[in-house]
Structure formats: C-alpha cells, structure tokens
Amino acid sequence: xxxxxxxxxxxxxxxxxxxxxxxxxxxxxxxxxxxxxxxxxxxxxxxxxxxxxxxxxxxxxxxxxxxxxxxxxxxxxxxxxxxxxxxxxxxxxxxxxxxxxxxxxxxxxxxxxxxxxxxxxxxx
Amino acid sequence: xxxxxxxxxxxxxxxxxxxxxxxxxxxxxxxxxxxxxxxxxxxxxxxxxxxxxxxxxxxxxxxxxxxxxxxxxxxxxxxxxxxxxxxxxxxxxxxxxxxxxxxxxxxxxxxxxxxxxxxxxxxxxxxxxxxxxxxxxxxxxxxxxxxxxxxxxxxxxxxxxxxxxxxxxxxxxxxxxxxxxxxxxxxxxxxxxxxxxxxxxxxxxxxxxxxxxxxxxxxxxxxxxxxxxxxxxxxxxxxxxxxxxxxxxxxxxxxxxxxxxxxxxxxxxxxxxxxxxxxxxxxxxxxxxxxxxxxxxxxxxxxxxxxxxxxxxxxxxxxxxxxxxxxxxxxxxxxxxxxxxxxxxxxxxxxxxxxxxxxxxxxxxxxxxxxxxxxxxxxxxxxxxxxxxxxxxxxxxxxxxxxxxxxxxxxxxxxxxxxxxxxxxxxxxxxxxxxxxxxxxxxxxxxxxxxxxxxxxxxxxxxxxxxxxxxxxxxxxxxxxxxxxxxxxxxxxxxxxxx
Numbered sequence: 184x185x186x187x188x189x190x191x192x193x194x195x196x197x198x199x200x201x202x203x204x205x206x207x208x209x210x211x212x213x214x215x216x217x218x219x220x221x222x223x224x225x226x227x228x229x230x231x232x233x234x235x236x237x238x239x240x241x242x243x244x245x246x247x248x249x250x251x252x253x254x255x256x257x258x259x260x261x262x263x264x265x266x267x268x269x270x271x272x273x274x275x276x277x278x279x280x281x282x283x284x285x286x287x288x289x290x291x292x293x294x295x296x297x298x299x300x301x302x303x304x305x306x307x
Numbered sequence: 308x309x310x311x312x313x314x315x316x317x318x319x320x321x322x323x324x325x326x327x328x329x330x331x332x333x334x335x336x337x338x339x340x341x342x343x344x345x346x347x348x349x350x351x352x353x354x355x356x357x358x359x360x361x362x363x364x365x366x367x368x369x370x371x372x373x374x375x376x377x378x379x380x381x382x383x384x385x386x387x388x389x390x391x392x393x394x395x396x397x398x399x400x401x402x403x404x405x406x407x408x409x410x411x412x413x414x415x416x417x418x419x420x421x422x423x424x425x426x427x428x429x430x431x432x433x434x435x436x437x438x439x440x441x442x443x444x445x446x447x448x449x450x451x452x453x454x455x456x457x458x459x460x461x462x463x464x465x466x467x468x469x470x471x472x473x474x475x476x477x478x479x480x481x482x483x484x485x486x487x488x489x490x491x492x493x494x495x496x497x498x499x500x501x502x503x504x505x506x507x508x509x510x511x512x513x514x515x516x517x518x519x520x521x522x523x524x525x526x527x528x529x530x531x532x533x534x535x536x537x538x539x540x541x542x543x544x545x546x547x548x549x550x551x552x553x554x555x556x557x558x559x560x561x562x563x564x565x566x567x568x569x570x571x572x573x574x575x576x577x578x579x580x581x582x583x584x585x586x587x588x589x590x591x592x593x594x595x596x597x598x599x600x601x602x603x604x605x606x607x608x609x610x611x612x613x614x615x616x617x618x619x620x621x622x623x624x625x626x627x628x629x630x631x632x633x634x635x636x637x638x639x640x641x642x643x644x645x646x647x648x649x650x651x652x653x654x655x656x657x658x659x660x661x662x663x664x665x666x667x668x669x670x671x672x673x674x675x676x677x678x679x680x681x682x683x684x685x686x687x688x689x690x691x692x693x694x695x696x697x698x699x700x701x702x703x704x705x706x707x708x709x710x711x712x713x714x715x716x717x718x719x720x721x722x723x724x725x726x727x728x729x730x731x732x733x734x735x736x737x738x739x740x741x742x743x744x745x746x747x748x749x750x751x752x753x754x755x756x757x758x759x760x761x762x763x764x765x766x767x768x769x770x771x772x773x774x775x776x777x778x779x780x781x782x783x784x785x786x787x788x789x790x791x792x793x794x795x796x797x798x799x800x801x802x803x804x805x806x
Contacts, residue, residue, distance in 0.1 A: 231485045238496050274452045285474045
C-alpha cells in the first residue's frame with residue numbers, strides 16, 4: 184500500500200496526463216468523423232498544457248506575485264512554464280481555427296464530414 | 308545605428324512584417340502586397356548572405372544576437388554559425404525564386420486570393436528561417452507552428468482534394484508539435500534552461516537517465532513526422548501531390564529539410580552523439596533511414612502520377628539524410644548537410660517543372676509526356692540535370708553528397724549502408740530515367756493546351772527563369788561542392804565530431 188501511495192504521490196498526476204494525451208491520439212486515429220478528430224486533437228493539446236502546469240508546481244510555493252520583503256525563490260512556484268503555455272494556448276487556438284476553416288471547405292465540397300464518405304467521394 | 312550588426316534579425320523580421328502588411332496593401336492594389344513580400348524575401352536573402360560573410364570572416368565562430376539585448380539564458384538569442392547560414396541562404400534563395408514562379412498561377416485571382424497567397428507564402432518563409440536561426444528551444448516551437456500553419460494553408464489552396472490532405476497533415480503535424488513540446492518540457496525540467504547552448508552544457512550529467520532518453524525519443528518522433536521519415540511519412544505524398552502548384556516547389560524543397568536540419572542541430576550541437584542513449588537512438592534513426600530509402604524508392608517506382616512519384620522519392624531522399632546523421636562521423640555529417648542542401652534544389656527544380664507542365668497542359672501522368680523536349684525545351688533540360696543529380700552522376704551535386712555518405716559508411720564499417728545506397732541509386736535510375744525516356748524518346752503525345760505558349764520556349768518568362776535558375780544551381784552546387792565543403796561545412800563542424 185505504501186508503494187502505491189508513494190507512486191501516486193510522485194508520479195500519479197503525470198500518469199494521468201499521459202493517459203489523457205494518448206486518449207487524444209487514440210481519438211484522432213479511430214474517430215470516423217472529422218470534427219471528432221479535431222476535438223480529440225484539442226484534448227491532446229490540453230494534456231500537454233497540464234503537463235507543463237504540473238511540473239511548475241512545488242510544495243509550499245505560492246502564486247508568483249512578489250510579496251514585499253519576500254524574495255526567496257523557494258516560496259514561489261515557477262512562472263515560466265505558465266508563460267510558455269500562454270503561447271501554446273494561442274498556437275492551439277490558431278491550429279483549431281485553421282482546422283475548422285478547412286472543415287468548412289470540406290463540408291462545402293463533399294457535403295459531409297464523415298471520413299469514409301469524404302474519401303469515397305474524393306476518390307471518384 | 309549599425310545595421311550590419313542586426314543582419315540576423317532582419318532575416319526573420321523583414322518577411323514577417325511584410326506578410327502581415329500584405330493583405331492590407333493588396334486591398335489598395337492587387338500587386339502591391341505581393342511585391343512588398345518579394346522585396347522583403349530579397350532583403351532576407353541579402354541579410355543571410357551578409358551573415359554568412361560575417362561568420363566566415365570571424366573564422367566560423369558562431370555569432371550570437373541577443374533579442375532586445377537580454378543576455379541568455381534569460382533572453383532569446385539568434386545563433387548564427389556557418390551551417391545554419393548556408394541553410395538560410397538556401398531557404399531564402401529558393402523562396403525568392405519560387406515567389407516569381409507563382410505569379411502566372413494567380414493572375415486571374417482577385418485581390419483577396421492574390422494577397423492571401425503571398426501572406427501565407429511570406430509566413431512560411433518566416434517559419435522556416437526562424438526555425439533555422441533561433442537558438443532557443445521554445446522559440447523554435449513557435450516558428451515550427453508558424454511554418455506548419457502557413458504550410459497547411461498553402462497545401463489547402465491546391466484545389467478540391469488538397470483540403471482533405473491538408474486536414475490530415477494538420478492532425479499528424481499537431482501530434483508532432485505536441486511531442487516536441489513534451490520533449491522541451493522534459494529538457495526544461497532537467498536543466499532549467501531553454502537556451503540551446505546552455506542546455507548543451509547543463510544536460511551532460513543527465514545523459515544516462517531514462518528521462519533524457521524519453522525526451523530525445525520525443526524529439527526524434529516530432530522531427531521525424533515533420534521531415535516525413537519513413538514510418539511517419541503517411542501525410543506527405545498526399546500533401547505534396549495536391550499542394551498549390553505555384554508553391555509546391557518551395558513546400559517540397561524546404562519544408563521537410565528544415566526539421567531535418569533542426570534534428571541535426573539538436574543531436575550534434577546540443578546533446579552530443581557520444582553517449583549510450585544517443586548511440587541507441589542513432590541506430591534507430593539509421594534503420595528508419597534504410598527502410599525509408601528502400602520503401603520510398605519502391606513506392607516511387609509504382610506511381611504514374613508525376614507529383615506522387617516525386618513525393619515518394621522525397622521519402623527516400625530524406626532517408627539518405629537520416630542515414631548520414633546516423634553514421635555519426637565527420638563524413639556522414641558532411642554528406643547529410645550536403646544532401647540537405649542539394650536535395651532541396653533538386654526537388655524544387657523537379658516540382659517547378661511539374662508545375663509548368665500542369666500550367667500549360669493540366670497533365671500529371673508521366674506516361675503522357677511524350678515529345679515534351681520539343682514543346683518545353685528549357686524545362687526538359689532542367690529535368691535532365693535534376694534527374695542526373697538524383698541518380699548521382701557527376702558533375703551534378705547529387706553525386707557529391709552520396710559520395711560523402713558512402714565515405715562515411717565505409718569509415719564507420721557499416722557495409723549495409725553502402726549496399727542500401729547502391730541499391731537505391733539503381734532504383735533511382737530506373738524510376739527517373741523513364742521520365743527522360745518519355746520526354747525525349749517516346750512519340751509525341753497529343754495534349755490539350757490550357758494556356759497557350761507565350762514564348763517560343765513553352766512557358767511564361769517568370770516561370771522559365773526559376774526553372775532555369777534552379778537547374779543551373781544543381782550544376783553549380785556540384786561543380787563548387789569542394790569549395791562548399793572546405794570553406795563552409797568543415798568550418799562549422801560540431802565539436803563532438805572534431806576530436
């Protein structure tokens with residue numbers, strides 16, 4: 184039992200994040216509808232963001248806003264991964280935007296977003 | 308203010324600002340935006356050449372440009388060394404040449420499509436240049452995404468089928484980018500730094516840990532997807548086949564080479580190849596390369612669509628670069644770098660010719676190109692040059708890169724690589740010489756003309772000149788390849804290989 188507790192305390196959150204990531208990949212591969220594939224892609228991107236936020240945490244750290252008189256770095260969590268993830272969120276929004284624009288055009292041309300249907304009409 | 312000292316930043320800054328302005332300017336006048344973008348790419352090319360001269364004058368020591376004068380590891384830096392400036396010159400040169408080539412394809416479009424095309428085109432150039440020049444790992448992720456997003460756009464502009472191809476590339480490409488991001492996360496968690504040079508020093512105590520192995524594997528898969536290395540190449544044939552014919556030369560020439568360069572940079576300059584994890588990884592990379600070379604060549608042999616054949620041939624050629632890296636010795640490294648530059652020009656030239664044939668006849672079946680040498684003489688000669696180079700016949704440039712790869716394989720005692728290189732050269736000869744046979748020997752096929760020939764040479768001048776220039780570049784890169792190796796590549800060799 185101790186071993187399990189130890190594992191969950193040290194690696195539990197990362198395990199969950201990895202499961203989320205590969206759930207996203209699984210969805211992208213197996214979903215038959217293009218919009219579902221796109222949603223699975225977003226799940227995968229969110230997993231990456233969680234991963235960064237997890238390793239930025241530290242025990243006893245507070246949010247990185249300077250308290251007057253306290254300049255000890257150990258008492259604040261690391262703000263850099265959060266800043267990086269702001270960029271990653273923007274990028275993932277851009278990717279989603281492009282993908283939705285593409286899907287609109289696909290829907291216009293093929294009249295469907297179901298993958299087998301689109302591929303059948305595209306191969307004609 | 309001394310403009311010369313800022314030349315590294317202009318490589319990215321000029322095309323970026325021009326592309327952002329492009330649509331607004333196109334609203335005023337259809338051609339204005341396009342001209343501004345082309346001018347900015349010319350400026351980027353000039354800055355690349357200036358940086359190359361500067362770095363060679365310094366004796367190959369890398370120059371570090373600090374953004375906003377914030378010193379690394381806190382600030383973002385651009386690192387300029389002989390290797391990446393030569394790649395930069397290649398990107399900006401091809402970008403400049405192809406930007407003229409695209410014009411005839413767009414002449415009937417309205418301002419929105421015309422300006423939009425050049426906006427995406429400029430942003431693609433920004434992404435590629437930025438990935439090459441940056442010395443910061445997260446900055447590279449941002450440029451990677453700029454490159455990918457504008458690339459999806461340009462591929463989707465190609466017509467009906469291109470949108471499905473672009474969407475699939477988007478899904479696969481995003482998996483690659485996310486894995487790269489996870490890799491960065493691990494590296495950052497280990498070293499606490501995002502600067503490449505800084506990481507290179509701080510990572511050394513960690514190179515035997517499983518964390519490091521996981522991070523490097525993430526990088527391998529991420530860049531493998533982006534450069535279409537063998538088992539990860541599924542997106543590539545469709546994307547290259549259906550991409551916008553005006554931009555296909557640039558997309559196929561540079562978009563897979565720059566991730567290959569990034570991989571080279573991480574493996575040789577940042578992580579170093581002499582530790583157990585990297586050696587295992589190099590073996591995997593070599594196996595991927597060999598499979599890519601063989602399967603890409605065989606698949607290319609089976610195609611009758613000219614563009615698709617070239618796309619599969621790209622899978623094989625990227626395999627050469629992977630093998631050159633996997634050898635992990637000086638000659639293998641030189642071979643990989645040379646092939647990276649040479650193949651960009653060869654593939655660009657071939658795709659430009661295919662685009663020319665599509666423009667005039669709307670035909671891509673390579674068994675219907677009989678007698679093309681009389682209708683499009685310049686293009687046919689360019690195809691001959693590119694094909695000779697692909698097969699590896701001196702004095703074209705393809706011979707020299709293969710020669711260095713062979714030399715590296717011989718030194719490393721890797722006989723299997725030599726065998727694969729020879730077999731694939733033979734396969735190359737089979738599937739490329741049938742194009743020459745069609746063009747020069749077969750009876751003239753009757754092809755309906757979509758665009759009447761304006762000149763006696765078969766194509767508008769703005770398409771002929773790029774084809775001729777890239778064709779000549781193949782020849783010149785071959786003739787001056789010893790100069791390129793001794794004066795540029797040898798100076799920029801990574802430290803891990805010198806001792």
